[in-house]
Amino acid sequence: MKRKFDVRVNGNLCKKCGICVFICPKGVFSDDLRVDAGKCNGCRRCELYCPDFAVVVEGVRGERNEGSDEGSDEGRYEGTVAGE
Numbered sequence: 001m002k003r004k005f006d007v008r009v010n011g012n013l014c015k016k017c018g019i020c021v022f023i024c025p026k027g028v029f030s031d032d033l034r035v036d037a038g039k040c041n042g043c044r045r046c047e048l049y050c051p052d053f054a055v056v057v058e059g060v061r062g063e064r065n066e067g068s069d070e071g072s073d074e075g076r077y078e079g080t081v082a083g084e
């Protein structure tokens with residue numbers, strides 16, 4: 001499925017509490033907080049529940065059309081996480 005949403009975790013804000021992993025209905029976040037944005041349905045629960053406002057979800061402009069189901073774009077994990 002083509003990626004419709006961009007999901008970014010700001011590693012400078014994230015404390016790795018795992019709430020987003022638990023709350024995401026689509027399994028976008030892996031346990032080590034890698035992001036598979038191709039699965040995201042844009043519900044924005046992660047933004048809402050992240051206590052540190054570390055997640056940002058945005059629609060990917062110009063890619064709203066359904067069509068190809070090839071590939072899965074990986075999201076980005078920005079910055080570093082304290083303790084790593």
Ligand code: SF4
Nearest residue numbers: 014015017018020050
């Ligand atoms: S909910 Fe926020 S702070 Fe917690 S692991 Fe996810 S991105 Fe990091």
Ligand code: SF4
Nearest residue numbers: 024040041043044046
């Ligand atoms: S917007 Fe919804 S589906 Fe997308 S990563 Fe956040 S919780 Fe998961």
